[in-house]
Amino acid sequence: MVFFQNLINALQWGSFYALIALGYSMVYSILMLFNFAHGDIFMVGAYIGFGVSTALVSLAAMGAFALPGWLILVLTIIISMFLTSFVGMIVERVGYRPLRDAPRASAAITGLMIGIILETGNLALLGAERVKFPSLIETTTYDLGGVFVTNKKIMIVLVSITLSFALHQFIRRTRWGMAMRAMAFDFAVVPLMGVPLNRMAALTFALGSALAAAAGILFGVAYPVLDPYMGILIGWKAFVAAILGGRGSVVGATLAGFLLGFIEMFVPMIFPSTLRDFIAYTIVLLILVFRPHGFFGEAYSARLRL
Amino acid sequence: MLLEVNELRVSYGNIKALHGLDFQIDEGEIVCIIGANGAGKSTTLKAISRMVPVEAGTKMTFQGKDLLQYQPDKVVSKLGISHVPEGRRLFENLTVTENLMLATFARRDREQIALDIKRVFSIFPRLEERQTQKSGTLSGGEQQMLAVGRAYMSGRKVMLLDEPSMGLAPLLMMSMFEALKEINSQGTTILLVEQNARLALQFASRGYVLENGHMVLEGPSKELLENPDVKKAYLGG
Ligand SMILES: Nc1ncnc2c1ncn2[C@@H]1O[C@H](COP(=O)(O)OP(=O)(O)OP(=O)(O)O)[C@@H](O)[C@H]1O
Numbered sequence: 001m002v003f004f005q006n007l008i009n010a011l012q013w014g015s016f017y018a019l020i021a022l023g024y025s026m027v028y029s030i031l032m033l034f035n036f037a038h039g040d041i042f043m044v045g046a047y048i049g050f051g052v053s054t055a056l057v058s059l060a061a062m063g064a065f066a067l068p069g070w071l072i073l074v075l076t077i078i079i080s081m082f083l084t085s086f087v088g089m090i091v092e093r094v095g096y097r098p099l100r101d102a103p104r105a106s107a108a109i110t111g112l113m114i115g116i117i118l119e120t121g122n123l124a125l126l127g128a129e130r131v132k133f134p135s136l137i138e139t140t141t142y143d144l145g146g147v148f149v150t151n152k153k154i155m156i157v158l159v160s161i162t163l164s165f166a167l168h169q170f171i172r173r174t175r176w177g178m179a180m181r182a183m184a185f186d187f188a189v190v191p192l193m194g195v196p197l198n199r200m201a202a203l204t205f206a207l208g209s210a211l212a213a214a215a216g217i218l219f220g221v222a223y224p225v226l227d228p229y230m231g232i233l234i235g236w237k238a239f240v241a242a243i244l245g246g247r248g249s250v251v252g253a254t255l256a257g258f259l260l261g262f263i264e265m266f267v268p269m270i271f272p273s274t275l276r277d278f279i280a281y282t283i284v285l286l287i288l289v290f291r292p293h294g295f296f297g298e299a300y301s302a303r304l305r306l
Numbered sequence: 307m308l309l310e311v312n313e314l315r316v317s318y319g320n321i322k323a324l325h326g327l328d329f330q331i332d333e334g335e336i337v338c339i340i341g342a343n344g345a346g347k348s349t350t351l352k353a354i355s356r357m358v359p360v361e362a363g364t365k366m367t368f369q370g371k372d373l374l375q376y377q378p379d380k381v382v383s384k385l386g387i388s389h390v391p392e393g394r395r396l397f398e399n400l401t402v403t404e405n406l407m408l409a410t411f412a413r414r415d416r417e418q419i420a421l422d423i424k425r426v427f428s429i430f431p432r433l434e435e436r437q438t439q440k441s442g443t444l445s446g447g448e449q450q451m452l453a454v455g456r457a458y459m460s461g462r463k464v465m466l467l468d469e470p471s472m473g474l475a476p477l478l479m480m481s482m483f484e485a486l487k488e489i490n491s492q493g494t495t496i497l498l499v500e501q502n503a504r505l506a507l508q509f510a511s512r513g514y515v516l517e518n519g520h521m522v523l524e525g526p527s528k529e530l531l532e533n534p535d536v537k538k539a540y541l542g543g
């Protein structure tokens with residue numbers, strides 16, 4: 001019983017990790033940089049979702065339109081993904097593009113700085129008071145023979161799997177996806193194919209940020225109280241999942257996100273829960289000892305120049 | 307004049323690689339640049355495809371347009387200048403067909419693309435047999451064919467070729483140059499860079515000799531092949 005109950009919680013947390021990990025993984029494989037501001041983009045996405053849903057709810061209350069809660073949630077996810085993708089593109093344009101030929105350490109430091117700017121910017125804008133994500137759908141709990149599943153948890157897992165599947169298809173089947181795979185292998189040659197690097201970089205950030213926004217809203221549905229630092233820890237964990245999944249692998253990052261959720265949920269079943277993170281990340285490290293490139297890391301050319 | 311380059315200067319940090327090159331290429335020509343290791347041959351091609359920054363004072367015009375106004379991807383997609391880089395640099399994680407299709411990223415002429423792919427496969431039948439194979443698993447010769455085919459797909463007013471003979475057995479080398487002649491006869495201008503000077507001069511109608519970032523000689527291939535200095539330095543006596 002407890003096992004299945006944990007399984008369900010693990011799937012929910014895995015969903016958050018997976019969606020955030022995808023953005024880390026894409027940016028890393030295509031632009032050779034870790035966007036350490038990505039956890040904070042998740043936070044910004046959650047707040048944009050808060051703003052959009054609050055606005056939609058109050059418009060509905062004023063009688064502008066009558067929409068069921070679930071539809072408002074769907075609209076919130078779509079609009080917020082769209083808006084947050086611009087945040088990602090701005091971060092790329094302002095923060096990373098000027099550093100494309102700079103040492104990677106500069107880009108890492110810039111990422112941390114951007115994260116701090118987003119956190120403190122949020123504080124400055126909205127103040128220290130925490131905001132509460134509006135409740136858009138009623139919680140229904142299903143009792144499956146002693147295991148309790150809510151409609152929200154089911155929705156969270158389905159949305160995250162659907163989005164990561166959609167990204168996978170995008171990368172496999174479209175010409176932008178093909179260009180992304182080519183960039184992951186050998187960044188320097190891609191312009192010779194007539195592919196505009198800057199637009200590809202913007203696209204990569206846009207996609208990653210949109211997925212992070214989706215994660216932020218799903219998070220807000222499950223844990224409605226938002227705060228400006230909510231992205232830090234979850235961002236680091238998703239980063240670990242991205243590494244574990246293997247460079248640039250959508251399937252890898254998704255599976256690793258869920259695996260991380262499982263490890264975190266199941267470790268306290270056996271060990272004292274105060275040791276949870278210690279043991280969970282020891283397991284992750286051990287996996288990386290045996291698979292240093294993660295689960296599905298694809299080969300790439302180490303040449304950085306033409 | 308198709309391509310005109312004046313005072314081409316390139317530096318890598320403090321190292322000056324090109325010290326002010328002047329050269330030009332007419333429509334339909336096959337021109338080669340020969341020179342020893344480190345002379346600056348690859349750098350010259352990279353400057354044309356805008357993959358390395360050039361110094362102030364450099365002038366490059368293509369069909370009367372200022373080449374320096376174009377981003378690298380636009381040099382390919384808008385001007386039709388393609389570049390087969392040194393060492394082929396295929397996307398080894400993509401299949402043969404995907405490599406060819408990626409080169410059409412900026413093109414919208416679907417029907418022509420399909421015809422061009424057919425054309426590449428008729429020039430290099432080996433590639434057609436290996437369409438769905440990952441390009442990293444091709445033999446060296448097949449990889450070189452794909453590198454040329456990919457360039458053909460991306461733009462073909464001018465093809466810049468960086469040592470297409472490298473690593474090919476003599477027989478394959480000959481058939482590669484046959485294929486390039488065929489591509490040229492369809493209207494593609496070729497600028498070829500080679501260490502194998504004899505081969506290059508036999509293939510091209512004109513040549514330039516590059517030494518330590520300076521153009522030291524130029525002329526019709528026949529003359530260069532007879533030139534005592536060229537003979538001594540590049541043709542083995
Ligand atoms: N990325 C770089 N950074 C620093 N120096 C470079 C770089 N690329 C080339 N160089 C230098 O510029 C000079 C010209 O190099 P280039 O690659 O153009 O020579 P090349 O004629 O193509 O030689 P090869 O026949 O060996 O290919 C060389 O001295 C080389 O060391």
Ligand SMILES: [Mg+2]
Nearest residue numbers: 347348349392
């Ligand atoms: Mg070279």
